[in-house]
Each structure stands twice: as structure tokens, then as C-alpha cells.
Amino acid sequence: MTIEKIEPLPMQEHVFRLRLSDGSVMKTQDYVIADLGLFPGMELDEEGLEKLKDAVGRASAKARAVRIVSASGVSKDELARRLTRKGEKPEDARAAVEWLSELELLDDAETAGQLVRSAVQKGYGKARIKQILYQKRIPEEYWEDALAQVPDMDGAVDKFLAQRLKGRDPDEKELKRTIDALLRRGHSWQDIRAGLRRYSASLDVDLEEPL
Numbered sequence: 001m002t003i004e005k006i007e008p009l010p011m012q013e014h015v016f017r018l019r020l021s022d023g024s025v026m027k028t029q030d031y032v033i034a035d036l037g038l039f040p041g042m043e044l045d046e047e048g049l050e051k052l053k054d055a056v057g058r059a060s061a062k063a064r065a066v067r068i069v070s071a072s073g074v075s076k077d078e079l080a081r082r083l084t085r086k087g088e089k090p091e092d093a094r095a096a097v098e099w100l101s102e103l104e105l106l107d108d109a110e111t112a113g114q115l116v117r118s119a120v121q122k123g124y125g126k127a128r129i130k131q132i133l134y135q136k137r138i139p140e141e142y143w144e145d146a147l148a149q150v151p152d153m154d155g156a157v158d159k160f161l162a163q164r165l166k167g168r169d170p171d172e173k174e175l176k177r178t179i180d181a182l183l184r185r186g187h188s189w190q191d192i193r194a195g196l197r198r199y200s201a202s203l204d205v206d207l208e209e210p211l
Contacts, residue, residue: 001044006033020044028056029063061092065100073114076106077137112138112146120149123156128186157187157195169202 002021009015009027016033018026032038032055044052061083068074068082076097083093100106115136119129129150133143164178175196182192 001049003038003040003042003044006038006040026052026056027060029059032056032059057089057092058095061088061096062099064088065093065096066105069100069106073111073118073136074106075108075111075137075139076101077139079106081137108139109142109145111136112142113149116146116149120151120156123160123185125153125156125182125186125188125191126150127188128184131186153187153191154195154198157182157191158198160185161195161199165199169200 003018004021005017005019007017007019009017014030015027016030018028018033018038020026036052036055038052064083064086065079068079074082079100080090080093080097083096084090088096097106112133115132115138116129119132124132126147129147130143133146138146160182161178164181165174168174170178179192179196182195183189187195
């Protein structure tokens with residue numbers, strides 16, 4: 001097998017395309033080319049080709065892992081799963097996770113805190129926040145410290161009611177829709193009921209907890 005051409009990719013800094021004599025094409029980072037000493041016309045035996053494929057796979061997983069982590073908070077487990085779903089080999093996905101962890105760019109405790117702070121800014125209640133931690137596959141050992149950042153929910157409930165009702169006294173249907181919306185956002189019935197009573201004295205009635 002021969003490397004016929006090594007060419008930079010436009011608009012992708014440090015990324016090159018390798019064209020091989022069997023017609024196959026590989027895309028990889030410049031450091032892989034430097035580490036393996038690749039050059040046009042280089043002959044690759046079976047062992048050399050496998051070494052190249054392994055290096056390209058590891059580099060691809062690392063690059064994709066960086067993009068995912070940069071875009072959103074993810075746990076180690078979720079990152080490995082997402083990399084695998086994107087087509088990376090499981091062993092390359094695990095290696096990329098370990099690499100980012102060693103660089104202190106991936107930490108489940110810190111990710112848990114980031115997710116909680118983001119959810120609080122969106123006005124979510126504790127039940128919804130726990131659901132987010134579960135969906136993001138944050139180990140439960142980190143939940144308690146992260147959830148300790150959740151403030152009193154009065155402000156979030158009051159803000160939601162003010163934006164949704166705009167000073168109106170809701171009728172029965174609108175009141176139910178409002179309560180349902182707050183429940184979906186993860187607020188407890190006790191916090192919702194207290195918020196409704198703060199919003200309007202006319203709502204200071206014996207509201208029944210939704211089933």
C-alpha cells in the first residue's frame with residue numbers, strides 16, 4: 001500500500017487528507033502525520049497500515065470529544081457513549097475520555113455543578129434538575145454537592161407566574177395549565193401553591209394537589 005497524496009483540507013486548520021493507492025481516503029490531524037513520519041510515496045506494509053488506522057481512529061475520537069465537551073456539559077460515561085454512536089471505536093472513545101480527564105478538561109463533579117447552575121438560570125425546579133443529571137449520566141455520588149447549589153424556588157416560581165399571567169387572575173383552565181407547566185419544570189406542588197398565593201390573594205383557596 002502506498003500513500004499517494006497528503007493534502008491540507010480547506011477551512012480545517014491542522015487537518016489533512018491522505019489518499020492511498022487502493023483508492024481509500026483518510027482524514028487526520030497534522031500531528032498524526034508528524035508522529036508517524038508520513039510522506040507521499042511512502043510504502044505501508046500490513047503492520048504499518050494497521051498502525052496508521054489505529055492512530056487515525058484515536059485522533060478522530062479525541063477531536064470529536066473536544067468538540068462535544070466544548071459545546072455542552074457531558075459526563076465521562078455520556079461522552080464515551082456519544083463518541084461510539086458517532087462511529088468511533090469503543091476503545092478509541094474510552095481513550096479520548098481518559099485523555100481529557102488527564103488534562104482536567106472532563107470532570108463529572110464539575111459537570112454536575114455546571115448542569116445545575118444552567119438549570120437554575122432557566123428557572124427549573126429540583127425535580128427537573130435531578131432528571132437532567134440522570135439523563136446526562138452523572139454518577140449519583142456527585143448529585144448531593146451539585147444540588148446544594150439550588151436556591152429557594154420562590155423567585156423562580158414568582159418569575160414564571162408573572163411572565164405567564166401578566167397580572168391577570170387566571171380562570172380555572174388557565175390556572176390548571178399554569179400549574180401543569182410549573183410541575184413539568186420540576187417545581188414541587190408546595191412551592192407552586194405558595195407562589196400562586198403570593199401572586200394573588202384571590203388564589204388563596206384550598207387548591208388540591210394534581211394527581
